[in-house]
């Protein structure tokens with residue numbers, strides 16, 4: 137199917153924010169789609185033999201979906217059982233060489249909401265030293281002391297040669313800023329805000345994270361979900377960087393962008409140690425980076441109206457998904473993006489069954505990583521529902537949705553970059 141020159145509506149594919157929960161439920165087995173569009177011919181039966189083969193394939197798929205559905209139901213029951221008990225599922229403990237960290241104290245199944253928390257301090261608009269100290273002094277005494285107990289590794293300009301205790305002794309207000317700089321997260325609400333949390337701020341970084349942290353507007357705060365099953369005593373980790381599809385060196389450089397905030401070099405299983413770097417993983421992540429860049433380039437060209445070989449793009453995206461799996465990155469933002477694009481590319485090349493499979497996978501990952509009260513889940517579930525219902529008749533919507541999504545991602549990237557740069561304003565701390 138040629139997709140480069142087609143005129144498209146600017147309706148977002150499947151986007152709706154006010155969808156009912158009924159619409160979000162899976163709508164039974166996938167029906168084979170017949171199409172009067174010859175570009176969809178891979179899914180349209182041409183003879184009785186094709187018909188029989190297609191029915192068999194559909195039946196197999198149906199059984200596969202039923203099994204998956206039963207497995208999901210069982211998992212969901214497990215995570216709900218955990219959420220229903222008041223017993224803590226994690227604790228804050230020393231994490232060798234990393235300060236403190238969060239550790240599971242019992243088995244945490246994938247998809248469990250590990251924590252849901254409101255910000256201790258939130259600053260919006262132009263965030264500078266003044267707004268952070270003002271927010272701090274607005275806290276009750278017990279919260280101020282809990283805040284000051286958070287990590288404050290940050291070294292501000294001009295103080296490289298002063299030891300950490302002395303730095304904070306000399307300039308107490310400086311410690312307030314340093315705690316903020318070490319722990320803030322950037323959140324997209326109706327505006328961009330920078331926040332510090334008491335518990336979520338204890339999460340350490342890994343390039344093979346087992347949890348995902350996000351802002352959830354339904355709870356007006358951070359939520360953290362297990363994206364893998366987590367064993368008792370295992371550390372709960374998240375990724376501090378936007379993408380994990382980079383080689384080791386670049387990932388560690390990313391941790392220092394746009395300014396050094398955290399002062400550590402990651403030694404997770406994907407990084408290895410300085411003396412024994414994990415070269416196999418490094419090669420895989422470099423490959424992922426190249427693939428991702430190629431995908432972005434192709435997509436940008438496509439947005440600008442050039443022709444793109446979607447068959448090749450689809451093959452590359454499928455490879456990307458495979459490598460992400462082998463790197464244990466299922467459920468991460470990178471993985472969700474990869475399956476989303478793989479679904480789009482499959483759809484555009486006429487492989488609707490694959491498009492459905494990838495979309496189902498995306499929905500499952502979003503369910504585990506963000507849960508059903510997130511806007512993202514509601515959107516993806518609605519997209520899957522529409523894909524199931526309307527199959528091949530969505531071409532325009534799919535293409536338009538893809539373009540809107542790509543443009544939005546690029547803008548979001550720029551906004552986040554600006555937010556990070558804005559915070560460099562805190563460099564002026566020594567003038568307090």
Ligand SMILES: C[S@@+](CC[C@H](N)C(=O)[O-])C[C@H]1O[C@@H](n2cnc3c(N)ncnc32)[C@H](O)[C@@H]1O
Nearest residue numbers: 234235236287289319337338339340341398400
């Ligand atoms: C947001 S805090 C995380 C919690 C912190 N460890 C604590 O004790 O409160 C960020 C700091 O944790 C440490 N950290 C996080 N991830 C790490 C890692 N993978 N290796 C070493 N240190 C890490 C760094 O000192 C960083 O400045």
